[in-house]
Amino acid sequence: QVQLVESGGGLVQAGGSLRLSCAASGSIFSINAMGWYRQAPGKRRELVATITSGGSANYAESLKGRFTISRDNAKNTVYLQMNSLKPEDTAVYYCNADLMQYTGSHYIKDDYWGQGTQVTVSS
Numbered sequence: 001q002v003q004l005v006e007s008g009g010g011l012v013q014a015g016g017s018l019r020l021s022c023a024a025s026g027s028i029f030s031i032n033a034m035g036w037y038r039q040a041p042g043k044r045r046e047l048v049a050t051i052t053s054g055g056s057a058n059y060a061e062s063l064k065g066r067f068t069i070s071r072d073n074a075k076n077t078v079y080l081q082m083n084s085l086k087p088e089d090t091a092v093y094y095c096n097a098d099l100m101q102y103t104g105s106h107y108i109k110d111d112y113w114g115q116g117t118q119v120t121v122s123s
């Protein structure tokens with residue numbers, strides 16, 4: 001079993017900051033890319049940022065300069081620092097991990113999602 005648990009969401013005023021965390025746990029052999037996606041009401045889930053195990057980051061073009069993704073490989077944790085938040089950043093933020101699970105007898109490569117954490121930015 002593999003779990004991704006997000007934390008750090010909440011209510012913040014426009015212009016404020018939040019830091020999201022996502023910790024992966026379970027029978028993990030290795031983690032390739034980790035990332036953050038978000039889904040606003042009535043909209044499709046969209047990419048926020050991803051980061052490889054080597055630290056190469058990729059961002060949604062519209063979020064560059066305000067959001068920073070990082071990870072701690074030793075803790076199987078990915079972070080998202082969000083600055084200068086805007087009301088349009090309001091969404092449920094989901095953590096994602098592309099990882100290799102070891103079941104004790106074989107390996108399974110799969111994509112895992114967290115349960116999501118709500119971020120609300122008031123104007």
